[in-house]
Amino acid sequence: MDVNNEGACRIKVGSTVIEIQCPARGLAERFKRYFRSPVEESDTSTIAVFLDTDANGKRRRIPDSLFIGKSVEKGFFTMGGGVLRGDYVSGKMDVKLRVDARLLSGRLVRIFEQFLYQAFYSDPVNRSRNSFLIHASGVIHNGKGFVFTGPSGSGKSTIAKLSAENPVLNDEICLVTFEGGRVWVSYTPFNGFFKKKTESRAPLNAVFLISHGKKHSILRMDHAKASTALLQQIVPPIGIDEAISGDTISRIFDLAESLQKKVPVYGLAFTRDAGFWNEIDRVCGVDR
Amino acid sequence: MNMKSIPVKQDCFTVRVIDDETIFVNEKGDMLHSLNETGSFIWSRIDGKTTLEGLLGLLRAEYDVPAAGSAEDLTRFLGELEEKGIVRLLE
Numbered sequence: 477m478d479v480n481n482e483g484a485c486r487i488k489v490g491s492t493v494i495e496i497q498c499p500a501r502g503l504a505e506r507f508k509r510y511f512r513s514p515v516e517e518s519d520t521s522t523i524a525v526f527l528d529t530d531a532n533g534k535r536r537r538i539p540d541s542l543f544i545g546k547s548v549e550k551g552f553f554t555m556g557g558g559v560l561r562g563d564y565v566s567g568k569m570d571v572k573l574r575v576d577a578r579l580l581s582g583r584l585v586r587i588f589e590q591f592l593y594q595a596f597y598s599d600p601v602n603r604s605r606n607s608f609l610i611h612a613s614g615v616i617h618n619g620k621g622f623v624f625t626g627p628s629g630s631g632k633s634t635i636a637k638l639s640a641e642n643p644v645l646n647d648e649i650c651l652v653t654f655e656g657g658r659v660w661v662s663y664t665p666f667n668g669f670f671k672k673k674t675e676s677r678a679p680l681n682a683v684f685l686i687s688h689g690k691k692h693s694i695l696r697m698d699h700a701k702a703s704t705a706l707l708q709q710i711v712p713p714i715g716i717d718e719a720i721s722g723d724t725i726s727r728i729f730d731l732a733e734s735l736q737k738k739v740p741v742y743g744l745a746f747t748r749d750a751g752f753w754n755e756i757d758r759v760c761g762v763d764r
Numbered sequence: 765m766n767m768k769s770i771p772v773k774q775d776c777f778t779v780r781v782i783d784d785e786t787i788f789v790n791e792k793g794d795m796l797h798s799l800n801e802t803g804s805f806i807w808s809r810i811d812g813k814t815t816l817e818g819l820l821g822l823l824r825a826e827y828d829v830p831a832a833g834s835a836e837d838l839t840r841f842l843g844e845l846e847e848k849g850i851v852r853l854l855e
Binding site: 544698699700703704707708720721725729 | 777783785787789798
């Protein structure tokens with residue numbers, strides 16, 4: 477496919493720099509405003525995405541997931557029933573990508589981000605470091621990191637809003653990394669609709685599986701329940717050239733179990749006020 | 765299904781044992797089913813050769829299972845697994 481590049485937007489996720497080469501300068505500028513990712517001039521791009529849009533193609537249904545129903549064959553991939561397709565040679569770290577233009581504007585950019593998650597996982601460094609993305613809001617409280625995860629509607633964004641007195645890393649997608657015998661939670665530039673992010677990271681002190689409740693309450697979760705809940709919130713660790721398989725699910729289980737060995741997992745029911753932090757301080761023994 | 769039926773595991777799921785629980789997950793990462801300790805014991809003894817009758821014997825040898833109703837419970841249990849596509853029952 478022919479790609480005429482007019483501008484680039486670079487985003488940084490952990491140590492991985494994804495460079496999106498856009499077919500129009502306006503799109504590159506829009507991405508920069510959306511992601512607002514702080515990338516230094518000196519940061520080398522890890523993976524380059526040569527983006528082209530498919531404005532007049534067959535109007536396909538926009539799927540919720542770019543992970544399910546993905547096909548990969550001989551360096552060619554399609555995602556979401558063809559709304560996104562391209563060429564990628566494993567290990568070459570550059571991708572030619574053609575995307576249904578609808579995915580690049582409005583709320584549907586969140587779906588396009590799922591391709592960028594896969595670009596992140598294509599960086600071998602993230603495999604060796606056991607880094608993973610998780611659907612979660614992340615907050616630093618008194619120097620310690622906390623992750624709040626759960627299905628859509630469980631309150632991740634609400635937790636972020638109620639935690640505005642603390643540095644909020646993201647309200648939807650955070651990065652978790654095993655490093656130096658510790659677990660860290662970090663900022664990501666994803667979900668650019670949430671602007672009050674702090675680019676930082678902290679040692680992860682606890683993970684909360686959240687739900688709306690009638691009062692603030694915290695309960696330690698048993699191992700099996702926590703694993704299955706985390707399983708559904710960890711972004712599948714597959715690169716652009718991989719499709720989800722039983723091995724992927726096993727890998728997610730492994731990540732969930734590794735996480736639980738290092739960090740306690742609790743169930744948190746909360747009401748719409750910041751009082752849940754008092755409960756967290758009490759249960760997790762965070763010094764003020 | 766009868767006590768001579770042979771359950772066979774289907775391999776279209778990822779199965780993980782955590783503590784005493786066995787968890788079945790599909791490709792989307794959705795948990796389809798989980799088994800408690802007794803269910804996990806039965807699952808671990810399904811080898812594509814042992815009949816329901818054989819499984820009941822193994823269950824009785826391992827656990828203090830009351831004679832009355834245990835065959836019906838086992839049949840119901842395997843019926844649920846068959847419904848979810850976790851096992852296939854050979855007559």
